[in-house]
Amino acid sequence: MLLQDQIVIVTGGAAGIGGAISRVLVRRGAKVVAVDVDGQAGAELETELGADIAFIQADVRLEETAELAVRTAVERFGGLTGLVNNAHASRQAPFTDLTPEQWDLSFSTGFIATRNFMLAAHPHLAKSGGSIVNFGSGAALVGQPTQAAYASAKEAIRGLSRVVANEWAKENIRVNVVCPMAMTAGVKAWSESAPELYEASLAKVPLGRFGDPETDVAPIVAFLLSDDAKYMTGQTLMADGGANQLY
């Protein structure tokens, strides 16, 4: 599925699943503005992808980052057609042990950043319609222990996504959510430090493996951004090998 004429912002777009999304979108013909705090990964991505990507080293927690990303898309590529809110940092701890800083980290990088980027993108997406892909998590759907701050922010993102899908449908702006399960560097490090937990997670995946960010998750995001998904909005898609199935 081709994404010619698409101009897309990807938050956390330099590494992990976000880096894979940036690569796949550019390969399919889109122009990408990738926003990430990881300057080295961003510079490497710019070297790899050339003029079709603009990397901004910035923190999504700051409101001005969303404005800067939208301005960069318009000035560098001539507009904005899509937004992928992928960045999210969080720490795990039992509910009673979570600190205010840990709650703030999860909500500011996840929910607040998603809200701010959607608001900043809206005037441009409203011009000719567009697609927003937000990120949820199976850990939030099942209420995984130690994930209170993360799961709460992820479900807030899903709630917001459904409301905005309804409010902005008249402007032909679609809003969907992807819940991935993918073998990123972070997940790989966790699998090596906690092999028993990793094996237990793997056992719950019917397709028998953690997904690949580039070949399993990014194509689902590309689909939601494309015209092939033009009749889908307000939905959650599980890119998780069948680990969590919605009814």
Ligand SMILES: NC(=O)c1ccc[n+]([C@@H]2O[C@H](COP(=O)([O-])OP(=O)(O)OC[C@H]3O[C@@H](n4cnc5c(N)ncnc54)[C@H](O)[C@@H]3O)[C@@H](O)[C@H]2O)c1
């Ligand atoms: N990997 C999985 O299996 C999995 C499972 C469920 C949900 N998710 C969700 O998928 C998305 C991507 O996950 P991932 O595993 O690739 O995460 P990751 O932590 O590997 O990568 C996230 C990217 O966001 C960037 N980032 C972090 N904080 C930032 C900030 N304040 N400002 C700008 N950039 C920032 C990081 O530098 C990194 O490049 C997240 O929303 C995550 O919650 C992932």
